[in-house]
Amino acid sequence: MAEITAALDETGANKLLDTAIGILPPQSKSGSGSLGPFVASYGVTASLTNGDIDLIPPDIIRIVDLRLDWSLSLSFGFDLSSILPDFCLPRVCVNIPCVGKVCTPKICIDWPTITIPVSFSDFVKATGDFKLDIRLVGNVWKVQALIVGLPNLPFGATTALLLVAIGAAATPILLAIPFIGPFLAIAVNAILLVIGIAGVTGFLGPILTPFISGLKIPIYEQPKLFPVLPSEGPVDPQVDITIDLVTAMVAHNGAEDELVLTADVSP
Amino acid sequence: MQNTLDSRALHRADYYGQRFMKAGNFSYDVVPAGGVAISSDRPFSVKVREGKAKGEMNQHNVVVTWHDGKFRAAPAALTVDTGDMVMWNCNQRDAMTLAVIGDQEFFNSSRLKNESGYSHAFGLPGEYRWVDAHGSKTSGMVTVKDPGCKNEAQLKRWRKTLEEGILVMINDGKVEPSSVEIDVGQTVFFLVVNGPGISITDARVVEYSRGDTGKAEGDRSSAKASAR
Amino acid sequence: MSLTETETVFASIHEDALNDVLTAFCTHRPRYLVYGSPAFVPVTTIAETTMSAINFPGVPGGIQWRIRLSIPHIDLSKQTSQLPPELTLGPGQFSAQVDAELCIDCRRIRIDPEAPPPKDRPQVGHDNPKNPDRHSLGEPTCFKLSVFAIGHIERVVATTGEDAIAFAVDAVEIVDIKPDELESFLECLMFMILQAVLAGIRLPLPALRAGAFQMSLVVGPMIEDDQVKARGNV
Numbered sequence: 037m038a039e040i041t042a043a044l045d046e047t048g049a050n051k052l053l054d055t056a057i058g059i060l061p062p063q064s065k066s067g068s069g070s071l072g073p074f075v076a077s078y079g080v081t082a083s084l085t086n087g088d089i090d091l092i093p094p095d096i097i098r099i100v101d102l103r104l105d106w107s108l109s110l111s112f113g114f115d116l117s118s119i120l121p122d123f124c125l126p127r128v129c130v131n132i133p134c135v136g137k138v139c140t141p142k143i144c145i146d147w148p149t150i151t152i153p154v155s156f157s158d159f160v161k162a163t164g165d166f167k168l169d170i171r172l173v174g175n176v177w178k179v180q181a182l183i184v185g186l187p188n189l190p191f192g193a194t195t196a197l198l199l200v201a202i203g204a205a206a207t208p209i210l211l212a213i214p215f216i217g218p219f220l221a222i223a224v225n226a227i228l229l230v231i232g233i234a235g236v237t238g239f240l241g242p243i244l245t246p247f248i249s250g251l252k253i254p255i256y257e258q259p260k261l262f263p264v265l266p267s268e269g270p271v272d273p274q275v276d277i278t279i280d281l282v283t284a285m286v287a288h289n290g291a292e293d294e295l296v297l298t299a300d301v302s303p
Numbered sequence: 304m305q306n307t308l309d310s311r312a313l314h315r316a317d318y319y320g321q322r323f324m325k326a327g328n329f330s331y332d333v334v335p336a337g338g339v340a341i342s343s344d345r346p347f348s349v350k351v352r353e354g355k356a357k358g359e360m361n362q363h364n365v366v367v368t369w370h371d372g373k374f375r376a377a378p379a380a381l382t383v384d385t386g387d388m389v390m391w392n393c394n395q396r397d398a399m400t401l402a403v404i405g406d407q408e409f410f411n412s413s414r415l416k417n418e419s420g421y422s423h424a425f426g427l428p429g430e431y432r433w434v435d436a437h438g439s440k441t442s443g444m445v446t447v448k449d450p451g452c453k454n455e456a457q458l459k460r461w462r463k464t465l466e467e468g469i470l471v472m473i474n475d476g477k478v479e480p481s482s483v484e485i486d487v488g489q490t491v492f493f494l495v496v497n498g499p500g501i502s503i504t505d506a507r508v509v510e511y512s513r514g515d516t517g518k519a520e521g522d523r524s525s526a527k528a529s530a531r
Numbered sequence: 532m533s534l535t536e537t538e539t540v541f542a543s544i545h546e547d548a549l550n551d552v553l554t555a556f557c558t559h560r561p562r563y564l565v566y567g568s569p570a571f572v573p574v575t576t577i578a579e580t581t582m583s584a585i586n587f588p589g590v591p592g593g594i595q596w597r598i599r600l601s602i603p604h605i606d607l608s609k610q611t612s613q614l615p616p617e618l619t620l621g622p623g624q625f626s627a628q629v630d631a632e633l634c635i636d637c638r639r640i641r642i643d644p645e646a647p648p649p650k651d652r653p654q655v656g657h658d659n660p661k662n663p664d665r666h667s668l669g670e671p672t673c674f675k676l677s678v679f680a681i682g683h684i685e686r687v688v689a690t691t692g693e694d695a696i697a698f699a700v701d702a703v704e705i706v707d708i709k710p711d712e713l714e715s716f717l718e719c720l721m722f723m724i725l726q727a728v729l730a731g732i733r734l735p736l737p738a739l740r741a742g743a744f745q746m747s748l749v750v751g752p753m754i755e756d757d758q759v760k761a762r763g764n765v
């Protein structure tokens with residue numbers, strides 16, 4: 037018989053994880069990644085919101101529709117000539133009255149290197165199984181839920197929207213380039229074609245997946261030397277007990293699945 | 304890529320043209336724009352020989368390149384006949400804007416005086432009011448429209464219009480036509496028949512300079528003349 | 532049947548763990564088990580609690596006394612520990628067994644031949660004329676009792692402000708003291724002492740679930756199946 041038992045049903049577990057995930061601070065990271073053929077530098081901030089909990093014996097907490105809200109700033113630069121052929125002004129002639137014809141030779145102009153900054157925010161939902169992990173770390177008992185396997189984040193419409201955002205961000209940059217005006221739509225399409233949906237997915241996946249795959253949801257954390265009562269004066273010192281062992285599991289009791297923690301203690 | 308309308312600072316889509324009406328040897332240099340007053344070297348030349356009957360004109364093109372911090376003209380020594388037009392252009396991506404400066408007053412791309420010209424291909428839509436940065440009242444307007452090409456056919460039509468150049472003639476301050484309307488990519492030739500030595504400069508460039516110094520270039524030089 | 536039943540949170544502590552917590556309390560704060568008048572306990576420390584002597588006319592400094600209790604051992608129903616036949620452990624009750632040592636400072640009083648002072652002047656003891664309140668121990672006379680009690684738990688508030696439990700004594704039995712009236716006297720004395728002592732030991736509910744989860748109490752705390760159980764909501 038376990039000495040101390042505490043249990044939550046799925047409703048209680050939902051609330052516990054609402055709080056546990058809700059107090060996780062937004063995570064940020066920056067770096068660079070492949071956006072199609074381009075290298076983009078980025079900064080991203082993400083925060084999580086709990087989904088719906090399904091407790092699965094013996095030790096799985098399944099979170100359905102765990103939501104990751106993310107806000108991304110990325111910037112990529114490239115030589116526009118690498119995706120657009122050079123533009124040539126044709127030979128232009130004018131007739132000077134009583135003098136004759138004057139012509140400019142054909143002038144071919146290569147496109148410049150441009151940098152496109154993009155800001156974009158969206159969210160993605162994923163379902164993940166989290167396994168209970170119990171360990172004593174530096175005299176602190178920790179029970180955490182750790183994700184099992186790498187989640188496959190379903191970006192879906194996000195990728196198309198991000199491509200639209202890239203196109204919108206590229207437009208004012210391109211408009212400032214002389215002679216590109218008539219080719220603007222072609223230039224924007226060329227950029228988006230070269231990146232493609234696969235490029236966006238390939239860019240977002242490695243950036244955002246770690247926010248979930250690295251997720252450790254705190255379930256329980258208490259020092260091994262557990263304070264029962266604090267010191268209440270010079271003649272009433274702190275009262276401690278020792279938590280010798282902690283277990284955690286998902287048990288099917290009666291008609292309910294419950295998250296059960298047990299502890300063995302000693303004076 | 305720069306595309307400023309300013310005959311004092313020539314870049315890839317610009318040409319400076321000068322007709323040589325008298326025989327002689329005309330030395331010149333190609334310098335970064337703004338270095339006209341500093342330059343004293345004259346490494347290049349145009350030799351003008353007595354040529355064909357008046358009115359006939361041949362065109363000669365000088366290709367300017369930029370290497371190791373210096374401009375080079377090819378051919379470095381050019382022989383032409385009187386009345387011929389020589390055109391200078393540097394179509395190099397990494398080159399600075401340039402000016403062509405000779406010893407004679409007429410031979411100066413920064414001050415278009417007699418039988419000289421400046422062509423500019425307009426790369427961005429907008430309204431370009433141009434003025435003489437040296438202070439004369441000479442001015443005009445170029446309105447550049449976005450052709451709004453939505454398909455291949457429209458693009459093809461637009462490319463065809465690029466072959467049509469527009470001529471603006473300037474004679475002693477009179478500009479004809481004073482206002483032109485073109486599509487992005489088209490070229491305007493500004494031909495100065497006669498004048499005090501003017502520039503074709505976007506008015507906003509002149510206003511910006513005036514905001515820094517309080518005076519236009521022309522105002523400064525006339526102030527010096529009256530001091531003398 | 533699920534642990535949480537119609538609530539969302541469940542917590543329980545088995546009597547073994549409860550005894551561990553009680554042991555920890557009494558080990559860290561032994562003064563809750565030792566009480567004495569100044570001759571035995573001059574000042575309150577972690578180890579013991581000073582109390583007043585029993586005033587009696589003609590006994591200088593009063594009657595000096597001390598009581599020492601062992602760490603109570605608790606048995607939650609269902610009954611596991613033996614009880615004297617006079618006590619029955621019912622559902623939802625606990626039994627406790629504690630050893631008590633009572634001591635009294637037995638001293639001879641010298642009769643003062645002088646007339647007693649007026650009642651408004653403080654009496655000065657002859658055996659310590661300088662400090663009437665301090666008396667060295669004479670001859671402590673002690674005896675030991677084994678005391679059995681039954682009771683129930685009550686929901687109280689701990690000194691920390693948290694929900695807590697305290698042990699409320701309902702009845703006490705001391706076995707085989709003669710005459711019966713003396714047994715009844717001592718049972719009554721121990722009943723009052725144990726009520727007071729156990730009421731002062733307030734164990735916070737969060738500690739009784741080792742700090743796991745949050746609980747807003749709805750059902751309990753109650754004694755059932757050798758455990759103290761509680762249910763509530765997050």
